Amino acid sequence: MAAEPVPGPLxxxxxxxxxxxxxxAVAGVPPRYVAxxxxxxxxxxxxxxxxxxxxxxxxxxxxTRLAWGAPPRRCDLVIDTLRLDRVLExxxxxxxxxxxxxxxxxxxxxxLGLAGQQLSLDLPAAxxxxxxxxxxxxxxxxxxxxxxxxxxxxxxxxxxITVVLADGTVAHxxxxxxxxxxxxxxxxxxxGSYGTLGLIVEAAFRLHPRPAAGAFVTRDCAxxxxxxxxxxxxxxxxxxxxxxxxxxxxxxxPVRASVLLEGDKAGVAERSALLRELLGGGASIxxxxxxxWGRSGAAANGTLLRIAFWAGELAAVxxxxxxxxxxxxxxxxVGGSAAAGVIYAAVPGSAPAASVAExxxxxxxSRPLGPAGxxxxxxxxxxxxxxxxxxxxxxAVRDAVDVWGPVPSAGLMRAVKDQFDPGHxxxxxxxxxxx
Amino acid sequence: xxxxxxxxxxxxxxxxxxxxxxxxxxxxxxxxxxxxxxSPRLVVLPQTAGQVAEIVTExxxxxxxxxxxxxxxxxxxxxxxxTDGVLIVTSRMRKIISIDPASRRAIVEPxxxxxxxxxxxxxxxxxxxxxxxxxVVCSVGGNVAENSGGAHCLKHGFTVHHVTGLxxxxxxxxxxxxxxxxxxxxGYDLLGAFTGSEGxxxxxxxxxxxxxxxxxxxTTLLAAFETTGHGGAAVxxxxxxxxxxxxxxxxxxxxxEAAEAAVACRYPAGAxxxxxxxxxxxxADVERETAAVRALCExxxxxxIRAARDAAERVAIWKGRKSAFAAVGRxxxxxxxxxxxxxxxxxxxxxxxxxxxxxEAGIRVANVFHAGDGNLHPLVLFDDATPEACEAAEVLSxxxxxxxxxxxxxxxxxxxxxxxxxxYMPRMFGADDLATMQLLRCAFDPAGLCNPGKIFPTPRLxxxxxxxRRAPHPLVAAGEIEQF
Numbered sequence: 001m002a003a004e005p006v007p008g009p010l011x012x013x014x015x016x017x018x019x020x021x022x023x024x025a026v027a028g029v030p031p032r033y034v035a036x037x038x039x040x041x042x043x044x045x046x047x048x049x050x051x052x053x054x055x056x057x058x059x060x061x062x063x064t065r066l067a068w069g070a071p072p073r074r075c076d077l078v079i080d081t082l083r084l085d086r087v088l089e090x091x092x093x094x095x096x097x098x099x100x101x102x103x104x105x106x107x108x109x110x111x112l113g114l115a116g117q118q119l120s121l122d123l124p125a126a127x128x129x130x131x132x133x134x135x136x137x138x139x140x141x142x143x144x145x146x147x148x149x150x151x152x153x154x155x156x157x158x159x160x161i162t163v164v165l166a167d168g169t170v171a172h173x174x175x176x177x178x179x180x181x182x183x184x185x186x187x188x189x190x191x192g193s194y195g196t197l198g199l200i201v202e203a204a205f206r207l208h209p210r211p212a213a214g215a216f217v218t219r220d221c222a223x224x225x226x227x228x229x230x231x232x233x234x235x236x237x238x239x240x241x242x243x244x245x246x247x248x249x250x251x252x253x254p255v256r257a258s259v260l261l262e263g264d265k266a267g268v269a270e271r272s273a274l275l276r277e278l279l280g281g282g283a284s285i286x287x288x289x290x291x292x293w294g295r296s297g298a299a300a301n302g303t304l305l306r307i308a309f310w311a312g313e314l315a316a317v318x319x320x321x322x323x324x325x326x327x328x329x330x331x332x333x334v335g336g337s338a339a340a341g342v343i344y345a346a347v348p349g350s351a352p353a354a355s356v357a358e359x360x361x362x363x364x365x366s367r368p369l370g371p372a373g374x375x376x377x378x379x380x381x382x383x384x385x386x387x388x389x390x391x392x393x394x395x396a397v398r399d400a401v402d403v404w405g406p407v408p409s410a411g412l413m414r415a416v417k418d419q420f421d422p423g424h425x426x427x428x429x430x431x432x433x434x435x
Numbered sequence: 436x437x438x439x440x441x442x443x444x445x446x447x448x449x450x451x452x453x454x455x456x457x458x459x460x461x462x463x464x465x466x467x468x469x470x471x472x473x474s475p476r477l478v479v480l481p482q483t484a485g486q487v488a489e490i491v492t493e494x495x496x497x498x499x500x501x502x503x504x505x506x507x508x509x510x511x512x513x514x515x516x517x518t519d520g521v522l523i524v525t526s527r528m529r530k531i532i533s534i535d536p537a538s539r540r541a542i543v544e545p546x547x548x549x550x551x552x553x554x555x556x557x558x559x560x561x562x563x564x565x566x567x568x569x570x571v572v573c574s575v576g577g578n579v580a581e582n583s584g585g586a587h588c589l590k591h592g593f594t595v596h597h598v599t600g601l602x603x604x605x606x607x608x609x610x611x612x613x614x615x616x617x618x619x620x621x622g623y624d625l626l627g628a629f630t631g632s633e634g635x636x637x638x639x640x641x642x643x644x645x646x647x648x649x650x651x652x653x654t655t656l657l658a659a660f661e662t663t664g665h666g667g668a669a670v671x672x673x674x675x676x677x678x679x680x681x682x683x684x685x686x687x688x689x690x691x692e693a694a695e696a697a698v699a700c701r702y703p704a705g706a707x708x709x710x711x712x713x714x715x716x717x718x719a720d721v722e723r724e725t726a727a728v729r730a731l732c733e734x735x736x737x738x739x740i741r742a743a744r745d746a747a748e749r750v751a752i753w754k755g756r757k758s759a760f761a762a763v764g765r766x767x768x769x770x771x772x773x774x775x776x777x778x779x780x781x782x783x784x785x786x787x788x789x790x791x792x793x794x795e796a797g798i799r800v801a802n803v804f805h806a807g808d809g810n811l812h813p814l815v816l817f818d819d820a821t822p823e824a825c826e827a828a829e830v831l832s833x834x835x836x837x838x839x840x841x842x843x844x845x846x847x848x849x850x851x852x853x854x855x856x857x858x859y860m861p862r863m864f865g866a867d868d869l870a871t872m873q874l875l876r877c878a879f880d881p882a883g884l885c886n887p888g889k890i891f892p893t894p895r896l897x898x899x900x901x902x903x904r905r906a907p908h909p910l911v912a913a914g915e916i917e918q919f
Contacts, residue, residue: 171871180845188627209677238651308619312537407622
């Protein structure tokens with residue numbers, strides 16, 4: 001790729017801006033320039049310059065989840081947020097931190113840990129020893145780990161946000177207090193928006209005290225029905241689990257299940273003993289998570305599916321997955337946050353694209369995930385009771401299947417996009433419905 | 436044109452589903468913020484989502500503004516009608532459509548009361564966590580509009596954390612779903628953005644709520660202190676110890692005096708502040724945490740600590756706190772209630788400053804607040820016999836909100852902006868912030884017909900006067916609802 005000279009207005013807007021290199025390609029789409037703003041003002045100037053030049057813009061942190069979502073239709077300028085890496089405020093007594101979007105989740109965890117606190121997002125580390133990504137990237141992709149059962153996802157923990165819109169406008173919503181209903185919550189809109197509405201530059205989060213102790217109560221279940229029973233027993237108990245994870249390496253294998261209990265030392269010891277008894281079947285108590293905890297088993301060059309469902313349908317979803325995979329000649333490892341209704345299936349990169357597409361299509365139409373039928377007297381229930389999203393996949397798979405699948409209210413989503421980014425220059429095409 | 440619309444709405448809702456009689460319409464002229472009053476041009480009482488969609492379609496076609504109303508227990512005039520508009524009341528949409536204990540979800544219609552969801556979930560050992568003080572009568576649809584919290588949101592979160600799907604009627608009259616009930620649906624989180632939009636982005640016709648496992652144990656402690664400063668030190672110590680109670684509430688001497696006069700709650704005599712701490716969770720954990728909270732309160736100088744051992748004793752402890760708003764009517768002819776929030780660590784400074792402002796203005800302020808999350812409910816007490824006193828109270832009330840903003844807080848923690856506080860929005864947000872919020876509004880409601888004039892600053896509406904209350908709302912007086 002021949003390096004292109006940076007246009008004057010863009011060079012003037014940012015101290016660090018240069019031509020892109022091969023490594024900057026996003027899902028195979030090569031950008032022309034990369035800008036690294038070091039302040040909100042600089043980020044705003046970069047976006048204003050990009051607007052003037054009509055450039056398509058793609059925000060990037062560490063790039064940990066850059067392969068997620070659909071490839072951008074156009075990508076001229078990558079805005080790298082890694083120089084926006086400061087903790088702006090951390091008042092421990094308020095259990096709130098305000099940070100710049102480019103700070104790494106791991107670095108933030110170190111800072112908060114000094115005060116015995118955490119941002120309660122236990123994201124799995126990316127394969128290959130990379131970190132867990134940046135605050136902005138995690139917000140933009142809505143990524144979450146096992147403890148989403150207790151603490152929710154990034155949208156539940158963000159209490160304030162600062163964004164830069166496509167035209168360079170800097171806007172805030174929310175604030176730095178947990179309880180706040182003044183104005184629209186623009187943070188919710190940007191959480192999970194994959195950079196398509198604007199650039200996240202700052203965010204404030206609710207924090208939690210780091211639990212003094214944790215224990216994992218683990219056992220194998222014979223199959224999907226037994227796994228569902230175990231999950232129901234754990235969340236139906238008064239033992240307040242923080243996470244319930246399952247994992248199954250292949251169809252023939254038992255479903256491994258593990259429940260995380262957190263709290264003070266004495267409480268965790270008592271509750272884990274009670275839970276071991278409740279789960280039976282030779283359940284064991286461990287101080288560290290089982291090796292498979294929080295891991296999808298996906299290879300970077302493979303396909304990773306995220307399946308969201310009503311938690312009580314776990315067995316039906318696993319059965320539907322098995323039926324669809326078996327028909328497509330596949331046997332992906334599956335696992336995830338069963339009690340929270342989110343599991344992941346990982347198809348190796350060697351699988352034929354048509355087979356993966358067949359699996360995804362069949363699963364989307366399956367009874368537990370497909371149209372749910374009437375929910376009321378109008379004959380108009382939710383259009384589906386779950387979703388199958390292709391988080392990442394080889395290009396051939398992305399070509400063979402709509403990675404997002406059908407989403408409810410796509411028309412309203414398009415209207416939101418049109419308002420926030422009328423020129424469709426922010427990460428165009430990354431989001432559901434071609435947004 | 437209104438006559439044509441009235442006729443058409445009658446066809447949609449049936450003759451008994453349209454209220455046009457002027458006297459009957461007056462029933463709907465305000466929510467609990469009784470200072471804002473306005474008679475709607477028409478009131479409709481639909482029974483199905485399909486009817487709501489048809490009503491909105493007709494309004495949109497006629498260019499007539501419409502406002503949704505649930506039980507009318509809002510505290511910011513969010514459901515204040517328009518003289519030129521249609522008020523769509525959801526009180527006939529009261530079905531609990533389904534409960535799915537295995538998935539811990541319920542699908543309900545918007546007119547279902549908050550407490551009814553918990554009652555329906557109880558047989559399964561589940562409950563609906565958001566518990567606004569008006570939960571006996573307030574509607575889930577209204578809770579979604581306001582993103583309602585409640586005393587226990589410190590630990591359990593707000594409505595937005597407990598709603599996983601919404602069927603709405605868009606301002607153009609289209610029925611559509613936001614979210615699929617899973618909490619993890621793909622695409623923009625329109626569900627999250629809609630929740631708390633105060634009825635300005637559409638009307639909710641079905642709600643999928645998350646149900647929560649009921650805690651094994653609950654204990655309630657009441658601790659008396661010489662001053663709110665001592666009580667505040669106890670709060671800091673509790674949070675600092677890594678304990679997250681379900682609720683931490685505080686009242687100052689004046690609020691205690693009012694509650695004592697109104698409901699004889701028998702809080703410790705002579706206390707300058709009382710703290711209510713409620714802990715919930717697994718039994719053994721709650722026992723240990725209760726002992727720890729006791730010790731921390733003692734270290735902070737508590738003069739007396741009581742613990743509720745059963746439900747009846749718990750009710751007795753909460754009685755004074757829950758009656759506090761209405762109770763100030765016993766010690767003052769009129770009052771303004773505010774809903775500002777400050778970071779928890781700023782509480783002592785802010786309370787001192789409120790005391791100074793109160794002394795400077797010669798106006799009494801009673802403080803009742805959710806100490807755990809810094810949500811203040813200062814009650815500005817005054818005599819509304821003279822316009823000067825009203826004006827002075829309004830000025831002091833505004834100064835308190837400015838103080839909250841100065842300390843990095845918010846003008847409203849749970850009551851909503853509504854018609855009442857829209858004029859304060861520019862003090863908290865800049866022009867670009869407000870313009871960006873308008874983008875969302877324009878995406879949903881380009882014609883600006885859906886609950887216009889709320890949240891965002893506009894010229895004053897019909898009948899709008901500063902948020903002064905002369906008497907408790909009739910429902911409060913009748914003991915049907917409580918106010919926090």
